[in-house]
Amino acid sequence: MRVKLAYGREQLWLDFPDGTPVDVQHALQSVRDRRPDTYARWVDKDGRLRSSLNVFVNGEHIRYRRGLETELKDGDEVYVIPLVAGG
Amino acid sequence: MARGYMGKLLNVNLSTGQIEVEPLDEQLCRDYIGGYGLGARLLYERIPAGANPLGTNNILGFLTGPLTGTPAVIGSRFVVVAKSPKTSGGWGDANCGGYFGPHLKFAGFDGVLFSGVAHKPVYLFINEGQAELLDASDLWGLGVTPLEDVLKERHGKDVEIASIGPAGEKLSLTACIMNDKERAAGRSGLGAVMGSKRLKAVVVKGKLPVPMYDEKGIKEIRRRLLKEATGFFDILHTYGTCGITHDSALSGDSPVKNWGGAGTVDFPSERAKKISDDSVIGLEGYKAYACWQCPIACGGKVKQTSGKFALELNDGIGHKPEYETLCMFGTNLLNDDLPSIVKLNEICNNLGLDTISLGAIVGYVIECYENGLLTKEDTDGLEMTWGNAEAIVALTEKIGRREGFGDVLADGVRVAWKKLGYIGTEYAVHVDGEEVPAHDPRFTPGLATTYTITATPARHTQGGELLPPPGLELDEVDKYVYTGHARNHWKMVATMEVCQAAGLCMFGYLSYPVQAIPEQLTAVTGWEFDLEEVFKTGTRIYTMRHAFNLREGINPLKRNVPGRMVGEPPLTVGNVKGVTVDYKNLNKEFLEVLGWDTTTTVPTKETLQGLGMEFLIEDLHK
Structure with a gap:
């Protein structure tokens, strides 16, 4: 299965073996090797994913699903939203 | 005088036309840095309590910071300060990039303070240390863009201009002060203050160097920082x-x-x-x-x-x-x-x-x-x-x-x-x-504290959870658990105060390691700064701006809080559905961290003493 992950203007296609259950946490961690700088912004000093991450699956905040344990399916779009203020 | 400063303020009395150069007080600069900080300290002394924001007793200040116009990343900013006609006569400020700030320093001054009201429209022209008020009767009514074209035609293409358009002239409380045609010092209604003084523009010209304590050092820091771009x-x-x-x-x-x-x-x-x-x-x-x-x-x-x-x-x-x-x-x-x-x-x-x-x-x-x-x-x-x-x-x-x-x-x-x-x-x-600006506290609950407690309400650029700078150590807190945020909020608010007082841009603050702020301040001024000193100085500035409001009888806990801003009632759809922000508890814990009374918001005597602000005790603890 294939999932699209977007962070700011970075976009990645993440491939996972068909039939393997994949959740949001799994998808985010799979970025660690491919984009270590990006991944570093998502974790605390102990390497855990920050609970404050703003993650959306198909436009809906994972808070309204099962958080980082939200299961993904083929074609899902995961957005990690960087916030910045500006005038 | 410490480095980073031109060492001079210009006082312009628009009622009399008198222009005086005032040496900058070094201790005030050490304590309040510049920008909003120095502005709040000076205007607290110089504007009488209860003054009409659109009257002769208000003072409109254009101020830079010690890093404005230096190689520091990114030293492009200036601020405008005055008593605000928009927010119940409280403290008002706005800041802006573009080119005006650095060139105000190159023209020889760290800032200009305008008092009084001119009898007819005027503008101030500063040409490398020499200042004169000129007739602006023919410019009154012009939009910002044609105005800049006329003034550049008149004084040369190398001048920089801060000005108001027709909205400011007509005392609209939504009026800005503009520079480089389309950069705005947008908030607090300060364009109306400028209009009330019949001051159409400030035009600056000059090539004077900004003195730096360690010029080679700050250039090296800049080179290094440009390779360390991160964050946003x-x-x-x-x-x-x-x-x-x-x-x-x-x-x-x-x-x-x-x-x-x-x-x-x-x-x-x-x-x-x-x-x-x-x-x-x-x-x-x-x-x-x-x-x-x-x-x-x-x-x-x-x-x-x-x-x-x-x-x-x-x-x-x-x-x-x-x-x-x-x-x-x-x-x-x-x-x-x-x-x-x-x-x-x-x-x-x-x-x-x-x-x-x-x-x-x-x-x-x-x-x-x-x-x-x-x-x-x-x-x-x-x-x-x-x-x-x-x-x-x-x-x-x-x-x-x-x-x-x-x-x-x-x-x-x-x-x-x-x-x-x-x-x-x-x-x-x-x-x-x-x-209220376009960032929703239902999505970033800490913003509710920023919007309600800060001296200038409803401002997204005043620090807090929306704006965590890279490298600042913060506690890991769930944003929707409304307790335990206060120390994080304090650190970010204080750091932002110093960033803006120094003349740095908020986007540099979000794009380079936070350590760059004290490091650059030290290299340019020669004063030793570290992050702890940044927190303390930022808290002093935050408190100074607040003290201006307290003296006007403004208690931020009594400000109106629009229900929609905090989810009262909550939305039933979308990505912030069901959210009601417990801003009252967030605010209470923040006031406790600051050492302010949680009902009156008056800083305790101990708090003021700890910040070296004993001079406020008499006014605030009557």
Whole structure:
């Protein structure tokens, strides 16, 4: 299965073996090797994913699903939203 | 005098025409750095309590910081300070990039303080240490863009200009002070203060060097920092703030339908994309724009010479709209017509209007109209419906010129709500008169504290959870658990105070390691700074601005808090559905960390002593 992950203007296609259950946490961690700088912004000093991450699956905040344990399916779009203020 | 400063302020009495040079007080600079900090300290002494913000006793200050005009990353900023006519006569400030700030220093001064009121329109011309007031009668009424063209023709292309447009002249409380034609010191209604003084512009010229304690060192730091760009650098460098519009609209960060809607429902992805990132920089003739010596270059110019929203100034070239403008005139009004927002940006910049306030006012009007509280008879025939781009453009122009119905709206949502007989109270989204900017506390709850407690309410650029700088050690806290945030909030607020007082840009603060702030201050001034000292100095500045309000009888806990801003009642759809922000507890814990009374908000005597602010005890503990 294939999932699209977007962070700011970075976009990645993440491939996972068909039939393997994949959740949001799994998808985010799979970025660690491919984009270590990006991944570093998502974790605390102990390497855990920050609970404050703003993650959306198909436009809906994972808070309204099962958080980082939200299961993904083929074609899902995961957005990690960087916030910045500006005038 | 410490390095980084030109060592001089200019005091201009507009009533008498007298101009005096005042040596800068070194200890005040050490304690308050510059910008808002120095401004609040000086104006607390010099403006009598209870002064009319639009009267002779108010003082309007243009101030820089020690890093303005130096190689520090990014030292392009200046601030404007005064007693605000907009927020119940409290403290007012706004800051701005562009080119004016550095060139004010190159002209020989760290700042200019204007007192009194001129008998006729004037402008100040500073030419490398020499200042004179000149007649501006022939310039009164000009928009910002033609004004700058005239003044550059008159004084040379190498002058930089801060000015007001017709909105400021007409004392609109939504008026800005502009520079480089389209950069705005937008908030607190300071354009009206400048207009009340009949001061049309400040024109600066010069090439004087800014003294630096360790010039080689600060240049080396700059070279190193440019390679260490992190945080939000990429998105800002590529798009500017328009790069976040789509994502923020859907996430719940942006106001949608005057704070009553939800992006996922009312302004879904296909609409949000039309006013975001690639759509904006894909406009005809897009070219990046940088403020003075800025490596990020978040701004940009675009060309729009045809269609019903063709630009009329600068041969059809205008600045691209940024996030706040795109949201307040876009998501907030359900308007996905990008050319109309480019046009609205031109109108606001030329008339000297705050786009945040204008988008909020128009949102209020539309919601009243849609709900039958206003009719075409009230709106001069304009059909004020959601997303009606032509009507939105027409009304904005009327507000800027105080024409017809625009005159009722020109002083912001709160004044309009009163003039219209208190209609649509829940649609009037402001805190103590200041319209709320386009970041929603229901998405970033810490913003509720920023918007309600800071000396200048409803300001997204005053530090806090929205703006964590790279490398600042913060506690890991769930944003929707309304306890335990206060120390994080304090650190970010204090750091932001120093950033802005130093003359640095907030986007540098978000794009380079936070350690750069004390490191650069030390290299330029020669004073030893570390992060602990930054926290303490920032707290002192924050307290100074607050003290100005306390003396005016303003307790931030008594400010109105719009229900929509905090989810009272909560939305039932979208990505912030069900959220009600317990801002009262967030605020209480923050006040405890600051050492302020949790009812009166007066800093305790011990707090003031710890900050070296004993001089306030007599005033605040009567």
